[in-house]
Amino acid sequence: MAQNNRNKIKKAAVEVISKKGFFNTRMQDIADEANLAVGTIYNYFSSKDEVLSYIFKNEMQRRMEYMSELKKENLKIKEFLNKFLTRHFSLLAKNPHLGRVLVREKDFSRGEESGKIKEHMNSMIDMLEMIFDIGVKREEIKAINTHLMAVYFFGSMQGIIEYALTEPEIELLESAPDFILARINDIFI
Amino acid sequence: MAQNNRNKIKKAAVEVISKKGFFNTRMQDIADEANLAVGTIYNYFSSKDEVLSYIFKNEMQRRMEYMSELKKENLKIKEFLNKFLTRHFSLLAKNPHLGRVLVREKDFSRGEESGKIKEHMNSMIDMLEMIFDIGVKREEIKAINTHLMAVYFFGSMQGIIEYALTEPEIELLESAPDFILARINDIFI
Amino acid sequence: MAQNNRNKIKKAAVEVISKKGFFNTRMQDIADEANLAVGTIYNYFSSKDEVLSYIFKNEMQRRMEYMSELKKENLKIKEFLNKFLTRHFSLLAKNPHLGRVLVREKDFSRGEESGKIKEHMNSMIDMLEMIFDIGVKREEIKAINTHLMAVYFFGSMQGIIEYALTEPEIELLESAPDFILARINDIFI
């Protein structure tokens, strides 16, 4: 129930933050969008910053969970990345508001919550690095710098998403997974 | 002389915005850093937004100019990209404050000036696309989607810069150019 | 039963108001201390102000009743004052929280209830004045300004209590009755 309300607020927040940016969004805007009183938001979140932080936490967790599940399937790394990219991009194509928030508002920079967002993002990069490491160990992937590879891979994803959703040129999201995989094809043995 | 003062202010702004983020930076902070009075800034910039916008305009212009010069040298595309990447990353390694601002503050989103920043960034992507197009025409590059390629290329650059400067792991910037080029080696004929 | 709950709430209110001051105490704080829900408080009190008002009303009434009883004993005025002071100070020494509230929160000033508190306090001053008047009539006390005397007497009591409980130097409360009586010894014939 409480979880329910948190998600209702999260959804409203994504909607308005996507349009106006985090700093230009007032708590009143979020409340209006959620059909709630401002005070009610504070029954579920301790601050405006925490609302944003929760969006990242929640979404990154979903992706981490999906990756964890994929890992259990013991796929080839290439297949793993393909599935992950396809899903990630198609989710964002369906929910561009969310995508815009995830790529543009990670740096709102202030106090604690800002650091948490960075951690959520980095945990995805760490996960990717781990995947590449597995690939190297399994001799599916050449002996590259997997740390830099993860940063590079994540950066190219984010870059395409940002451009696609901001211009917007949403159809880019469809061709993106294949394109990205083709680009890194050289690392596979 | 006026140009001189604009740059003095720009430099101060980069310094403080890098540390606190644009929205958490007050005009007073910039004035303090520049050893000027707040009022003085308004003799050179019409608003806080314009200060940020100018940072992007100025820096993107320098890069565009550098690319224009490179173009005259009639290099192979691969060499062109190599030179550009090397210079861009080494400049940012020397001025990490600037780098942080360029990758993190592009989306402050409000009114006119926000749009201008997007344009400055996109003009770089357009330039890259043009370079890839030339490569295709010259048959140095395969017949790929050059638009997506430019977005991808730019995104991966930004991703590495952001990570490298934010963590920070500045040494990543050194290996980045070679790494990026190796990754896209497949597009060259 | 209802009276029971009112006193439970009163006790909790005294506890928290003593520590944080009336304006910094939230109804939630009182509810927590009383192990009740906020809503429940409103079944017994019409407002936050009324809670405070009740504390004064209740405590002042007790003291008035004690004085009324003492009056029936037909003691010498000096003895009367001695008994009253001893009791008042010893009660507060045992319940410093209450003392702090009684001396510090009388002036929260707003609307009706504020006026009521003033009345409760003044009724004690009036009672004291009446006592002094009786003393004068009985020729136990010189012909002084009994009104000013009552104000003076009450003020010195409050001053010592406030200092003793706030510093705190609770042991002051023990020597206070004798000290006060010694000070006004001159008024007795």
Next chain:
Amino acid sequence: MAQNNRNKIKKAAVEVISKKGFFNTRMQDIADEANLAVGTIYNYFSSKDEVLSYIFKNEMQRRMEYMSELKKENLKIKEFLNKFLTRHFSLLAKNPHLGRVLVREKDFSRGEESGKIKEHMNSMIDMLEMIFDIGVKREEIKAINTHLMAVYFFGSMQGIIEYALTEPEIELLESAPDFILARINDIFI
């Protein structure tokens, strides 16, 4: 000049706080009374609490300075107290707003500034204690508990002021000095 503005704000604050109480006074009220913008107050005070704290600091300092001067005159203690009381009460009779604030708002209780106010008040009690100590040493005063005496003396002053200004019965302030001195006449040798 800055000092000037601080005092302008102080005066306005005394006026409105006297009428509505500190917690019911908004910064806007003070600004209106001072014919200034709210923001301007914050150029001179860091917070609402500091405004109140300054009132106490400033007024207590004046009284301390007056007492220091009196001390140089090397008067008999009785004469000293007489002069001090007369001046203090007459100042408050002329500026009842100030008096009301000084006796009623000392306990607003929050964080740092609250503690400072207590210190300002206690410094006056300490000064009085020192005076009584001198009296004892000079054998003008009997060997009483000078600490308790100072607390008692201060309390009775405050009590009369509060009653006189709150009722109001301002004429009480006129007879108060003589009355108080008569009451403590017994301590003089």
Next chain:
DNA sequence: GATGAATGAGGATTCATTCAT
């Protein structure tokens, strides 16, 4: 051209009170 005090609109947050369960 430089200054920095004054301005006041704007927004996050709090909390007494209500009322459906």
Next chain:
DNA sequence: GATGAATGAATCCTCATTCAT
């Protein structure tokens, strides 16, 4: 009678911008 989630008015404080000196 008890509960506690929902409400939204109220208020402190910030800070971009102006303008008289």
